[in-house]
Amino acid sequence: MGRIVGIDLGTTNSLVAYVDAQTGQPRCITGPYGSTLCPSIVSLDPDGSVIVGEAARRRLLTQPERTIYSVKRLMGRGPADVQNELQLFPFRIDPQSKNVIRVMLGDKMFTPPEISAFILRELRNWAESYLEEPVDRAVITVPAYFNDAQRQATKDAGRIAGLEVLRLVNEPTAAALAYGLHEKQRGHVAVYDLGGGTFDISILKLISTSEGDIYQVLSTNGDTHLGGDDIDNLLQTFVHERIRETEDLDFSPHGELAQDLRKSLIAAKHELSEKESITLRFALPGGKTFVHNFSRADFEALIQNVVARTMGPVKQALADAHLAPAAIEEVVLVGGTTRTPLIRRTVQEFFGRKLHTELNPDEVVALGAAVQANILERGVSDMLLLDVTPLSLGIETYGGAVSKIIPRNSTIPASAQEQYTTGVDNQTGIDIHVLQGERELAKDCRSLARFTLKVPPAPAGLPRIEVGFLIDANGILQVAAKDMRTGEQHSIEVQPSYGINDTEIERMLEESIEYAEQDFAERQLIEARTESEAILSATTKALANPQSAEIPAAERSNIEAAVATLKQSVAGTNYKLIRKRIDELNHATEHLAELLMNSAVTTALAGRNLAEV
Amino acid sequence: MDGLEQKFLQFSWKLHPDNFVNTDEREREISLQRSSRLNDAYRVLRDPVARVEYLLELEGMRKEGEHKQQAPPELLEEVFELNESLDELREAKSAGANLDTLAAKLRAAEKNFGEKLHEVDAEMKTAAQQWDAALDANASESDREAILQRLNELLNRRSYIRNLVAGVEKELQGATC
Numbered sequence A: 001m002g003r004i005v006g007i008d009l010g011t012t013n014s015l016v017a018y019v020d021a022q023t024g025q026p027r028c029i030t031g032p033y034g035s036t037l038c039p040s041i042v043s044l045d046p047d048g049s050v051i052v053g054e055a056a057r058r059r060l061l062t063q064p065e066r067t068i069y070s071v072k073r074l075m076g077r078g079p080a081d082v083q084n085e086l087q088l089f090p091f092r093i094d095p096q097s098k099n100v101i102r103v104m105l106g107d108k109m110f111t112p113p114e115i116s117a118f119i120l121r122e123l124r125n126w127a128e129s130y131l132e133e134p135v136d137r138a139v140i141t142v143p144a145y146f147n148d149a150q151r152q153a154t155k156d157a158g159r160i161a162g163l164e165v166l167r168l169v170n171e172p173t174a175a176a177l178a179y180g181l182h183e184k185q186r187g188h189v190a191v192y193d194l195g196g197g198t199f200d201i202s203i204l205k206l207i208s209t210s211e212g213d214i215y216q217v218l219s220t221n222g223d224t225h226l227g228g229d230d231i232d233n234l235l236q237t238f239v240h241e242r243i244r245e246t247e248d249l250d251f252s253p254h255g256e257l258a259q260d261l262r263k264s265l266i267a268a269k270h271e272l273s274e275k276e277s278i279t280l281r282f283a284l285p286g287g288k289t290f291v292h293n294f295s296r297a298d299f300e301a302l303i304q305n306v307v308a309r310t311m312g313p314v315k316q317a318l319a320d321a322h323l324a325p326a327a328i329e330e331v332v333l334v335g336g337t338t339r340t341p342l343i344r345r346t347v348q349e350f351f352g353r354k355l356h357t358e359l360n361p362d363e364v365v366a367l368g369a370a371v372q373a374n375i376l377e378r379g380v381s382d383m384l385l386l387d388v389t390p391l392s393l394g395i396e397t398y399g400g401a402v403s404k405i406i407p408r409n410s411t412i413p414a415s416a417q418e419q420y421t422t423g424v425d426n427q428t429g430i431d432i433h434v435l436q437g438e439r440e441l442a443k444d445c446r447s448l449a450r451f452t453l454k455v456p457p458a459p460a461g462l463p464r465i466e467v468g469f470l471i472d473a474n475g476i477l478q479v480a481a482k483d484m485r486t487g488e489q490h491s492i493e494v495q496p497s498y499g500i501n502d503t504e505i506e507r508m509l510e511e512s513i514e515y516a517e518q519d520f521a522e523r524q525l526i527e528a529r530t531e532s533e534a535i536l537s538a539t540t541k542a543l544a545n546p547q548s549a550e551i552p553a554a555e556r557s558n559i560e561a562a563v564a565t566l567k568q569s570v571a572g573t574n575y576k577l578i579r580k581r582i583d584e585l586n587h588a589t590e591h592l593a594e595l596l597m598n599s600a601v602t603t604a605l606a607g608r609n610l611a612e613v
Numbered sequence B: 001m002d003g004l005e006q007k008f009l010q011f012s013w014k015l016h017p018d019n020f021v022n023t024d025e026r027e028r029e030i031s032l033q034r035s036s037r038l039n040d041a042y043r044v045l046r047d048p049v050a051r052v053e054y055l056l057e058l059e060g061m062r063k064e065g066e067h068k069q070q071a072p073p074e075l076l077e078e079v080f081e082l083n084e085s086l087d088e089l090r091e092a093k094s095a096g097a098n099l100d101t102l103a104a105k106l107r108a109a110e111k112n113f114g115e116k117l118h119e120v121d122a123e124m125k126t127a128a129q130q131w132d133a134a135l136d137a138n139a140s141e142s143d144r145e146a147i148l149q150r151l152n153e154l155l156n157r158r159s160y161i162r163n164l165v166a167g168v169e170k171e172l173q174g175a176t177c
Helices: A054-062 A079-088 A112-131 A148-160 A171-183 A228-246 A256-272 A296-320 A341-351 A364-378 A502-515 A520-544 A546-550 A553-571 A575-588 A590-598 B003-015 B025-045 B048-058 B073-095 B100-136 B141-176
Strands: A003-009 A013-019 A026-028 A041-044 A050-052 A067-069 A103-105 A108-110 A135-142 A164-170 A187-194 A199-208 A213-223 A277-283 A289-295 A330-334 A383-386 A393-396 A402-406 A414-420 A429-436 A446-454 A465-471 A477-483 A489-491
Touching: A003 A112, A003 A171, A003 A364, A013 A112, A013 A364, A026 A364, A041 A054, A041 A103, A041 A112, A050 A054, A050 A112, A054 A067, A054 A256, A067 A103, A079 A228, A103 A112, A108 A112, A112 A135, A112 A148, A112 A502, A112 A520, A135 A148, A135 A171, A135 A364, A148 A164, A148 A446, A148 A502, A164 A171, A164 A364, A171 A187, A171 A199, A171 A213, A171 A330, A171 A364, A171 A383, A187 A296, A187 A341, A199 A296, A213 A296, A213 B003, A228 A256, A228 A289, A228 A296, A256 A277, A256 A296, A289 A296, A296 A341, A330 A341, A330 A364, A364 A383, A383 B003, A393 A465, A402 A414, A402 A465, A414 B025, A429 A465, A446 A477, A465 B025, A520 A546, A520 A553, A520 A575, A520 A590, A546 A590, A553 A575, A553 A590, A575 A590, B003 B025, B025 B048, B048 B100, B048 B141, B073 B100, B073 B141, B100 B141
Parallel strands: A003 A135, A135 A164, A187 A330, A213 A383
Antiparallel strands: A003 A013, A013 A026, A041 A050, A041 A067, A103 A108, A187 A199, A199 A213, A277 A289, A393 A402, A393 A429, A414 A465, A429 A446, A465 A477, A477 A489
């Protein structure tokens, strides 16, 4: 079996992390562009290949109709749920979509889990290249306030990416895990997590026992559609209106112009976290330039509502934990959006505590996921996570009311048993509708599943069937039924209201392999060959350089020998051998590289091997 | 940390599914069942009201779906008054009249019943302690029966008052927005 990694599948950026066996500390893996952040952007090339991350970000401007961002907003949702998103996001949704949304990239359609799976595969590739080992299992984080359908969609994405998802961990809980490990702090901790598209608040109790440390979540609350995206949308609407006042311009969200503007506004937003005021300049078609002076005060007035919307859930979470703000000893900030000064001020004033921002708010969730992955990999541990279900589970009763059977903030796994019988003679089925949410009427709650309990024909009231509802450690619902008279277990086919079934997932898995994947060894071989090509051509060039005449003849023949053995290994298929020969050649050319670097021809370069000179 | 919490955490170390990720499916299933039962039990036992409900169910004093909903005699007068005010509020609402005076009156009543709820909770706590003491002292069956009766009454009174308060809250919400 391969390695287990921790993955933060974010709205804006995604990351992959692992625990270093030597130090026992979690670390994020750096991708090919030198950053640990992989933009959660997917683009479908006209040739059919899929491009993910930084390279896809560049295509947002050039091929917006083939490129998608913030797909997390669509996970586990139906077409009717996302009408608001369509106003400002360039999602092109297949009008034929029924329960599960299908998004168009070019002329092809994908479900949100399939698109998320492309991101997961990319991160898996990062991890496999870095660790030089196959990776086949993962812990993936989800917003704590994700409902059953959103969690199931995330798990499906993992399966489509060929990863066994060992656990879904709530993002604020993962952050607390990384934080607790780092600070060794105990007591009541609040995690305020405002990311690109989701907001979570979790209240935890960190307990030291003789067996080890326990991270017990007391309560959680949030909004799965509130985040930095909303700030970007406010800025965008604001500027669109200013420009419309003077120009006649089309700002449909699909247009290149809108994407270009959005990019500048995001940069402006980041800058306003550091500076008191900025001047926004944006080139308009026809040679004109839009200029606007933005002070931080203007910006804060604009986004005040977004910040205020986070405080309702914060108060509810505290009330559910039976704690006053002053009872919270530490406040941890997570998510890139918490860099906004207004948010820091608001949270600090509310709790009356200094905020913890030591850990990188972009990385802390992935680091925590890696810690949990490590706990699961080892099987036994001195750390235990006790999480809760964010939403009450209920069943529909007479008149469309909801009877709550597992209250929100119950520690998971949690279960409830309900007894059912028939109302008329020889009734063969009982309809059951399972819902999630806090409202009293079924129509106001989230429908999770509907199913019919099969009953053997009998006089009314005689059958006794117990239905067991169980929320597992991932926050996902399982249902089983038992005939109380015979003791017989019934398996129940639960068709999720907003999910994909197993057959579809299998098909998607096969298709996704066609899109991207070669197996691990094959990909390593391709990468090693590409790298050797680069170093071989750099070596040839260096040896042709007049400066190289200064190296001794013995050294030159050493280099030539290393070149020959590398060429030989490239003809084979052993990527490890190729890597070894590359290292040898790099070693042989160290002196030559130095020589060329020192010469007047080259500028200050930090690298030491020839390919970089 | 109280004894209940301590026990809960001890069992959690043993039963949590995290410990069984690398075992076979059967063991994983058993861990899932047991840890969910553990969590269910803790949820009931740490909540004073749910705990009493469970005790009464265990002792055969209370069956599911069997809840007495008549007003406790000592509250009759106040309940009558409250219902009258609620009717007036509904009428005033449909007539589009000014609701301020009525709303203030109802808020006062809500506060009054809220205090009564606290009283019942305190009485229930005392009765529950009496039950524990009776068990420890090996008290006679009739003594224990009497405490259970008392707990049952208190529970009924509590759920009655709670429904009243919830009803008032609902009407008042409609009156302010």
